[in-house]
Amino acid sequence: MRTQVAIIGAGPAGLLLARLLENAGIGVLVLERRSPDYVLARIRAGVLEQGSVDLVDEAGVGARMRAEGLPHDGIEMRFDGDPLRIDFQARTGKRVLVYGQTELTRDLMEARAAAGAASVYAAEDVAIADFDTPHPSVTWRHGGALHAADCDFIAGCDGFHGATRASVPVEAINTFERVYPFGWLGVMADVPPVRDELIYAHHARGFALCSMRSRRRVRCYLQCPLDTDAADWSDERFWDELRRRLDPEIAEAMQTGPSIEKSVAPLRSFVAEPLRFGTLFLAGDAAHIVPPTGAKGLNLAASDVRYLAEGLIGHFRERSQAGLEHYSARALARIWKAERFSWWMTKLLHTFPDDSAFDRRVQRAEFDYLRGSAAAQTALAENYVGLPA
Ligand code: APR
Numbered sequence: 152m153r154t155q156v157a158i159i160g161a162g163p164a165g166l167l168l169a170r171l172l173e174n175a176g177i178g179v180l181v182l183e184r185r186s187p188d189y190v191l192a193r194i195r196a197g198v199l200e201q202g203s204v205d206l207v208d209e210a211g212v213g214a215r216m217r218a219e220g221l222p223h224d225g226i227e228m229r230f231d232g233d234p235l236r237i238d239f240q241a242r243t244g245k246r247v248l249v250y251g252q253t254e255l256t257r258d259l260m261e262a263r264a265a266a267g268a269a270s271v272y273a274a275e276d277v278a279i280a281d282f283d284t285p286h287p288s289v290t291w292r293h294g295g296a297l298h299a300a301d302c303d304f305i306a307g308c309d310g311f312h313g314a315t316r317a318s319v320p321v322e323a324i325n326t327f328e329r330v331y332p333f334g335w336l337g338v339m340a341d342v343p344p345v346r347d348e349l350i351y352a353h354h355a356r357g358f359a360l361c362s363m364r365s366r367r368r369v370r371c372y373l374q375c376p377l378d379t380d381a382a383d384w385s386d387e388r389f390w391d392e393l394r395r396r397l398d399p400e401i402a403e404a405m406q407t408g409p410s411i412e413k414s415v416a417p418l419r420s421f422v423a424e425p426l427r428f429g430t431l432f433l434a435g436d437a438a439h440i441v442p443p444t445g446a447k448g449l450n451l452a453a454s455d456v457r458y459l460a461e462g463l464i465g466h467f468r469e470r471s472q473a474g475l476e477h478y479s480a481r482a483l484a485r486i487w488k489a490e491r492f493s494w495w496m497t498k499l500l501h502t503f504p505d506d507s508a509f510d511r512r513v514q515r516a517e518f519d520y521l522r523g524s525a526a527a528q529t530a531l532a533e534n535y536v537g538l539p540a
């Protein structure tokens with residue numbers, strides 16, 4: 152078997168890349184370890200920058216996102232009960248679109264199926280070889296049989312725990328990492344959001360976030376210790392703790408209901424450098440992780456894919472190597488700015504167990520500065536809505 156680009160992983164990065172390449176007439180093979188149902192049961196982030204929305208539209212899969220996504224002109228913040236609204240529209244002229252990553256993944260899966268393009272799901276033991284040459288290959292197991300494909304390029308879109316980054320010799324790759332001493336306990340429930348906008352709250356008991364997926368479905372998070380077991384958290388316990396971390400007015404107005412999903416995720420910052428190894432390119436979570444506080448994970452995956460698709464299309468259509476040569480540096484410049492912003496939002500809003508009294512005063516001063524400074528609010532807003540490509 153032969154293809155032009157072997158894409159490992161059918162999350163949003165892999166599927167969006169596949170779509171953009173196929174639209175340009177480039178042959179792709181998509182290999183995914185899990186089943187379609189498993190992929191669609193994973194609950195992930197839900198905020199799209201304008202640049203991500205535009206890319207989804209350019210890929211021709213934006214219809215449902217446009218119809219069902221909720222445009223947000225700002226966010227609400229609370230610091231120990233003190234309110235602050237960041238007005239994206241006023242400060243940057245831009246807004247974000249609230250639309251679940253799972254829904255976007257579903258749209259991409261359906262678009263591929265409708266176009267008659269098949270992905271290989273339940274592909275076991277995916278392995279890549281010879282990517283230090285112009286003739287790389289991939290092998291995988293499916294239904295007990297071993298399969299192989301030769302290709303021109305491999306796109307590693309297989310997430311943080313995938314096989315592609317792990318195949319790079321250690322001396323060829325640098326990694327940078329920060330792990331945070333807490334996680335997020337998330338709950339999804341079919342009740343109307345308490346406010347029209349997201350609420351990011353700092354509280355001595357820990358950070359809390361009230362997000363949403365639609366006007367009838369909320370997604371809420373609590374900062375929790377790393378060893379938290381979601382099974383120890385009844386719905387009642389979750390909503391009670393969330394109320395304690397919000398101001399009384401919001402706590403009272405908040406509607407609650409039975410959870411339809413509940414899970415714990417650790418927080419991590421991670422970057423791999425470079426993102427190109429011969430004919431292998433890393434994109435999305437395979438290349439970097441941000442803590443979710445800045446809502447950047449999916450948007451970074453989208454900008455990686457934009458740059459990589461441009462590079463691959465330039466190669467196949469115009470025999471131009473410039474896009475592929477610059478991919479790593481171009482993507483990393485954007486990635487590091489998003490890493491900085493995600494780290495900064497995380498530090499501003501969480502309660503760090505080892506913080507001294509001095510650290511806590513500085514954190515408070517950071518919020519007071521933000522509250523009093525139009526320049527600081529503009530800085531937050533322009534990062535949240537997405538820095539220019
Ligand atoms: N072989 C094949 N597929 C694999 C392998 C493997 N060895 N390992 C992992 N995968 C698959 C996973 O099952 C998953 O479906 O790769 C896919 C990677 O998808 P995501 O983890 O969703 O990563 P990505 O597409 O880069 O999307 C980034 O996900 O975690 C969020 O915040 C992040 O929103 C961002 C988005």
Ligand code: PHB
Nearest residue numbers: 196197362443444445446
């Ligand atoms: C979400 O809705 O899941 C969400 C929103 C904003 C964030 C993180 C997660 O910063």
